Amino acid sequence: MIKIGVLGLQGAVREHVISIEACGAEAIVIKRxxxxxxIDGLILPGGESTTMRKLIDKYDFMRSLKEFAELGKPMxxxxxGLILLAKNIVGYDEPHIGVMDVKVERNSxxxxxxxxxxxxxxxxxxxxxxxxxxxxxxxxxxxxxxEILAKHKERIVAAREGNILGCSFHPELTDDHRLTGYFIxxxxxxxx
Numbered sequence: 001m002i003k004i005g006v007l008g009l010q011g012a013v014r015e016h017v018i019s020i021e022a023c024g025a026e027a028i029v030i031k032r033x034x035x036x037x038x039i040d041g042l043i044l045p046g047g048e049s050t051t052m053r054k055l056i057d058k059y060d061f062m063r064s065l066k067e068f069a070e071l072g073k074p075m076x077x078x079x080x081g082l083i084l085l086a087k088n089i090v091g092y093d094e095p096h097i098g099v100m101d102v103k104v105e106r107n108s109x110x111x112x113x114x115x116x117x118x119x120x121x122x123x124x125x126x127x128x129x130x131x132x133x134x135x136x137x138x139x140x141x142x143x144x145x146x147e148i149l150a151k152h153k154e155r156i157v158a159a160r161e162g163n164i165l166g167c168s169f170h171p172e173l174t175d176d177h178r179l180t181g182y183f184i185x186x187x188x189x190x191x192x
Contacts, residue, residue, distance in 0.1 A: 002187055005030040005039035009055040011047020011080060015172035019180040025187075033064040041074040041187035044081030044097075046134070046170050049106065052080055053096050062097070069099040074163040074190050076183040082166035083137050090140060100164045101143030102156075107135050120169075122150040122158055125182045131157070131169035138168050163190055 006016040008029035020027035020043075028039055036042070042065075044052075056062055069075055077085040077100075084096040088103035115134040121127045131152070139156035142148060150158035150167070157168040158179075165186060171179040 001026045002041070002184060002191070003028055003039045004184065004187065005035065005042045007042060007044050007052075007061075007081075009059065009061075010052050011045035012078075012170060012172050013045055015170075016043050016045050016078075016180070019172045019177045020184070022177045023181045023184050025184050031059075033059065033061050036064050036068050039073075040191055041076070041183065042068060043183070044075065044077040044084050045172070046079030046081060049080040049083040049096070052084060056084075056096070065097050066099065069097070069164065072163050072190060074165065074183065074186045075099070076165040076186075078167055078172065079134065079136055079170055082139075082168060085164060085166050086139075087143075088141070100159075100161050100166055101146055102139045102159060102161075102166065103141040104137045105140050106137050118152050120150045120152060120157065122179065122182075123147070124149065126176070126178045129171075129178065130174050130176060131167075131171070132173045133157075133169050136168040139166070160186075 002025040004020045005028045008031045017027040085100040086104040087098045090105040120129045120131045146161045
């Protein structure tokens, strides 16, 4: 069975576990870097990117997360997870994990009270995906090898670069598991 980890330091961990299991894969909450050896793919959940970075540093995860990506193992960042994956962040000198060739802007859709839902056409996933945006970032620039999967009002909100998938919204907060299923298929392809 495909084993998908969810980085369990902070954020919407339980919701991702439910979505993974609904897609027929095994979900493992990752709280120690050694657990990364046990999984086939990793989801970096939404939450607060600055807090997540502090916890990644506190528990010595950074090198292991970069090595996970270098091994070609798929990673999926949602909302704050996308910020962690990005090579460039508007207003910051250094990236976090920095394995996806995109530049992101934090909180680009506004604050918590400006949260909203929108139907998206996500290439290869769905033409009617209900996306939940909460203090969401967006991709302001994407490198040449990055496939843009979805936009909302001309802003890039979902993209893929090889084994790395990122989105601005929270797919785990709905009962629509198609984007999680898309990631699990990426993991299956990578295992072959």
